Amino acid sequence: MVMAQSLFLTLQANAPDCLIDVLAPAWTFGLLERMPQVNRAIAMPLGHGQLGLWERVTLGKQLRADAYQQAVVLPNSWKSALTPFFADIPQRTGYVGECRWGLLNDARQLNKQQLPMTVQRFAALGHPKGAHLPTPYPLPRLAISPAQQHAVQVQFKLNAEGLAAQKILALCPGAEYGEAKRWPTEHYAELARHQLKQGWQVWLFGSAKDQTVAADINRATLNACLDxxxxxxxxxxxxxxxLTDAVVSNDSGLMHVAAALDKPVIAIYGSSDPGFTPPLTAKAQIISLNLACAPCFKRVCPLGHTACLQGIRPEQVQELLPP
Structure with missing residues (x-):
């Protein structure tokens, strides 16, 4: 969803008066609300992998009343193109994907050599078919208001004076995809202890699935982190x-969020490819050992050692953090 903002920016650059509504899972609305280009978010009632043929047809018919002129379909699945088709949207743009001729009438053939990055592929759909693609593509930038920052400080009882007096390091130790994208817990803990000694605050971020890893990191710092x-x-x-000053993250959704906030990001890559989905900010620094076995794109290391992550030492990350 963060990378999709580059498409929204492209659409608005080409048609400044256009209104952009986004059909997406409801859990992404917190991101969409922080993208000024988005007019309205519409909840997709089906989860990933669900066919829900009748629900997709029904939703499409409901959307006819909005008289959309164009739909840009980012997923490559056949089922994702059903709702725009049944909404009678006259221009339905997307990559051919799963044989979507007919469902899409502005179908594009994806040239992976010309567009190696996901964000490039998204932004290209904002231009007419066959158009010369300008570079660089627009970078995602989330807009956070002072009121939103104040509200979250109050919500979590954060001391404003403490925030002003200390630098804050955010650690994002999770990765939804699997353990082959997770820098070792003990490395995160060592980094946290070092930064705490330097007078920084350390905040831990992630979903409920990351609570065990975060608890292990915090325990190793005698619970000095804010979890x-x-x-x-x-x-x-x-x-x-x-509110943070620097972010260290695995290749994850939160890494992309931090990049879209234009934070100094140190992104740690193991089984994935930084050339395919890099953090989209000039302030990002990427650490990858570029081993012969990487990127393997596996959830679990097929060799059983995760050397691509184990070999990235905390000292390497420390050297890249701002003073």
Whole structure:
């Protein structure tokens, strides 16, 4: 969803008066509300992998009343193109994907060599078919207001004076995809202890699934970190991250959020490819050992050692943090 903002920016650049509504899972609304280009968010009632043929047809018919002129379909699945088709949207744009001829009438063939990055592929759909693609593509930028920052400080009882007096390091130790994208817990803990000794605050971020890892990191610092894992909504996590001074993260959704907040990000890559989904900010620094076996794109290391992550030492990350 963060990378999709580059598409929204492209659409508005090409048609400044256009209104952009986004059909997406409700849990992403906290992001969409922080994208000024989005006019309205519409909840997709089906989860990932659900066919829900009747629900997609019904939703499409409901959307006819809005008289949309164009739909841009980002997922490559056949089922994702059903709702725009039944909404009678005259221009339905997307990549051919799963044989979607007919469902899409502005179908594009994806040239992976010309567009190696996901964000490039999204932004390209904002231009007419066959158009010369300008570079660089627009970078995602989430907009957080002072009122939103104040509200999250009050919500989590954060001391404003303490925030002003100390730098804050955010650690994002989770990765929904699997353990082959997770920097070792003991490395995160060592980094946290070092930064705490330097007078920084250390905040831990993630979903409820990351609470065990975060608890292990915090325990290793004698509970000196502020642990937000599983305790925030996505919107609250975004607003809290906007208060931090630097972010260390695995290749994850929160890494992309931090980049869209234009934070100094140190992104740690193991099984995934930083050339495919990098953090989209000039302030990002990427650490990857570029081993012969990487990127393997596996959830679990097929060799059983996760050397691509184990070999990235905390000292390497420390050297890249701002003073």
């Amino acid at each position: 937000f894992t599983g305790k925030t909504s996505l919107a609250e996590a975004v607003d809290l991250l906007s």
